[in-house]
Every structure is written in C-alpha cells, then in structure tokens.
Amino acid sequence: MGVHEDQETGAAEPSVPAQNPTQDSTRDSTQNPTSDIDEKERQRPAAEDTKDEARSKTVPSSRFTGHQLFYIFGLDGIGALILSGGINFAIAYAMYTRQSKPIRLWQLPNTFAGDAAVTIIIQCIITWFVELFILRYDLSQGAVQPIGFIPQPTHPWLRFFFFLPKDPTAEIERKPRPWSLLEIIQQALRGFSFAVVSFLILWPIFMGALTAFGVKDGGDYYYHNKWVPQVFKLILGGVLGLLVTPWMAMFWLVKAGWEHRREDSTTAEV
Template identity: 30%
Template sequence: MPTNRLTAFQLFYILILDGVGAMMISAGINFAAAYAMYTHNWESDPTYGTGSPPLFLFSLPTSLVGDAAITTIIQCILTWLIPLVLVNLDLAQGRVAPIGFVPEPTSRWVRCLFLLDQHQREPNGERKRRGQQDHRPDDPEVNPDEETELTARHPTDHNTANSGTKQQGISVITTTAVCASSPFRSPSPSSPSRSPQSPDSNHNKNKTISNRHHNSNNLLRTLCSTLALAGYPRGAGVTGLAWFVLGQLGRGLLLAVGAFGVLIGPTIGVLAATGTRYGGDWVFPGAWAGPVFKLVYGGVLGLLTSPAVALFWMVRAGWLANRIRRDCGGVLREP
C-alpha cells in the first residue's frame, strides 16, 4: 500500500540500495573507461605521453569539462532506463511500497513528465460500477474466471471491499476483474490442478504442466505490471513503443541537464584548485589524473541521480495506487 510517510526501508532502498550501490557501480565503470582512455598515453613519457597532449580543464581535445559533459549524458540516460525496469519491478512485486503522501500535481507539464495522463480517466465510481454490474463473459476487458478465482481465494478481502474498510498490507487488490489487473497485485499462489483423477504418473504430469502454465502467467503478469508502472500505454503498437522509448530518452536527457548544472560548478572549482596553472588553463599531468577524476565524478553523479530516479517512480506509483483505491474500490491485502 502507499505509505503516508517515508519508512525506514524506503529510505534504505533509496539512499543505500539505489544511492550507494549506484555510486560504487558508476565509479568502477568510469574508472575502467578512463584507464583505457588515458593511461596508454603516458606509458613512454610520464610528462607528455607518446605525442598526445596532457589533460586540460577546458582545452580540447583532452578537456576534463568536456569529458564530464559526455559522461553525464551517457550515465544519466542509463541511470534513467535501468531503474525504470528495476524499481518498477520491485514495486510491482511488492518488494518496496509506493510513496503515497505527495499530492498529485495539477500542472499539465508536470503530469506529462510523470506520465500521469496516458489514458483518459473516468469519473469516480464509474469504473467500479462498470466492473460490478456490467461485466460479461464476452467482454475482452473482463475475465470472469479471474474474478471468481480471486473471490474464492480471498473471500474476506472481497467482503471487506464491499464494506469499504481498509486493512494493512503491501499489495493492492480490487473487488472486480476490471481492477484485478492492478500493477500492484502480488503473484498469487499456485492453484491445484483441475484435471480429473488419473494414475500417479498422469497426475504428476498434469500438475507439472499446470505449474509451468501458472508460472508463465505470473511472469507475463509481472512484466505487464512493470510496464504499466513505467507508463507504457496499454495496447500500444510499434509506433507507441517508439514514442515511449523516445520519451524515456528525453527524460534521461533532462536528468543529465539538471545534474550537469548542479555538478559543473563545484567540479571546475575543485579541478582548478588541484591542477597546475598553464597559460589561461589548468593542466593535469600524470597517468592517473584522468582515471581518478572519472572515478570521483562518476561516483558522485550516481549518488546524486539514482536516488532521484527511484524517488520519481515510487512517487508516481503512489499516485497510481491512490487512484486505483479511489476509482476502482481497491482494498489492501495482507501479504
């Protein structure tokens, strides 16, 4: 369920798992890339290398500011795309709870940034009435077997939904099949095989096939839930997929612009203080200047951006969960 405050585990997830973890991974990758880029220039002559210019703060082609700009763009795009999958997967499987106390924005541009208007919203209660009264077996949006199975498996939750009471839990489950596809549903336990009585070998074979089919359904449901939490439009074709990917790349570039604007000032200040003045620029002789710079810069960039991206998706998931509870009559299920 969405939380009404930041819990200890949410802080641990954002700051330690996403923040410190991303810092260590980013620092290591950037150090390895810089080692391959810069150290071979210093193997024969530690002052000027094998005919290559030393590293400068501003002067091309070995500008550390230019290196920082390229590093920021590439790393921020990856930092956006990777948590898009991993954080939303954790949210879909109930490993971390959405953040539910942030008010949903009303600005058109902020809602567009957070992918909140992918579908037209229905009036409050309309979805619930349509799900409770108008679902039919031939309706492609409704699966009556799934509703029956949910009701049979969780009779207490079904009755609680009708009475309007709330229970503590992590996952969101709805009273109708329309809302049963909520991205916050946890994988349900395996149901017993419905095959008729047969010898042990046939029974075990049927049970194995049933379990495989159930696991495949759970995997598909988890994938669909993850994509839904990431804002992927339901039923989008190739064109919709292309626009979705371009939109995510654009958000990654926006993240890069913001991160570069925050970090470039302190970066120039620290490099100017540690470099050697050379004309109107600063020079950084030595084989390890480049790798050490990229290690520190990449680590700080990961520590700054990765928690922000995780927070983005957790807050968005909280708005979606609150909308499900409000519009679809969702109730909370004990884990």
C-alpha cells in the same frame, strides 16, 4: 521354545513376522484422517499471514518507512555511488593511462570539460532506464512499497513530466506494454532533464576543483595521465550516482502510489 516342523517335509515352519511399526503408523493415519485435517488447519493461518504480508507490501505507504529509506538512499544512493564511481574509474583508466596526446582542461582532443559534460549526460540517461526496469520489477515482486502520501500534481507540465493524463480524473495506464520509438525518446528526455540539472550543479564545481591539480600553461591547464584523470572520473561518477539515483527511484515509487490509488478508487466505484 522349540521350532515347529512340518510333519510331511520336516522343514521348519516360518515364524509369525513381527509387525512393522511404519505400516502401523501408515494404517493409523489412513484410518484416522482427522489428524491430517488438524494439521492443515494449523498450517492455514501461517499461509494467510504470509499472503497478507505480501499484499501489504504493494499498498502505498502513508509515510516514509525505514525500508523505503534504506532502499532509496542505501541501495540506490550508496549503491549507485560505488557502482558508478567504479565504472567511471575503469573507463578513465582505459582512456587516459596510455594517452600520448596532452590532457587539458579546456582544449580538445583530451578535455576534462568535455569529458565531464558527456559523462553527466550519458550516465543520467542510462541510470534512468536502469532504475525504470529495476523499480518495475521490485514493485511487481513487492520488494518495496509505493509512496502513497504525495498528492498528484495539478500543473500541466508536471503532469506531463510524470506521464500523467492531462485530466486528473482520467484513468492512469498501468499495464506494461512495448514502447514505441516516441515513448523511448520521451523516457530518454526524462533522464536528460536530470542531466541538465546535474550539469548546472556539478560541472562548475569540478572544473574549478581541477584547476588546483593542473599545471597552468597560457590559458589552459595540463595534467599527467595518472592519477588525476582516473580519480576525477571516479569522484564525478560516484557523486552523480549518489545525487540523481534516489530521485529517479522516488519518481517511480510516487507514480506507483498514484496508480494504485486510482485502481482502488475505480474498484470502489464498481
């Protein structure tokens, strides 16, 4: 095929450009909006399923689910055992490894009896506040379902312990807000109550076990600065975390179930 020339200038005339398939497809989609509508219709059920799944995670469960048990005893229980044990081991290593004063079971200044008591109190209070904020965040994100099959207590002291109004028919406050100093103290006292129970259970057991690893001198027991103090704190902190953390998590999961139930009943009345 010959190239056409311009009769006046002798230059070759430009050939007809080939059609751009991209432009054609764009033109087709512009001229045929039905395909876009069909695509949106196909995506809509998937989006609605995702919303329904997220909404179902905020509804209180009628029984313990596998995910709740994993969250309570796996993440909070085993997780607290590892984390609390490791932190206490590090603290004991810093406290006792280069200690020049004698380490004893009963007598000051380095006393395992006093160390165990202080560890139980401080760890329970700190764990209480940590669980409070973690559970508040996870519940708001739908990471775990509230527990919905446990009825509200009717005894006034139990209702006070769970921050419930004295009147069972009264509305439960749900919105997070800044705490007053009194409310912070009340939260700390809840953690301290766990410390009292833990002390009564764990402290005598650990004091009795430590007598087997010390050197008796008079009415007291003496210990080397390695490795008994570090292992003692490791086991105490880990066991304490394993025992109390799941109960604290269930406290807030159960309370969230009561709050959700109350909200649903209020909405139904309206």
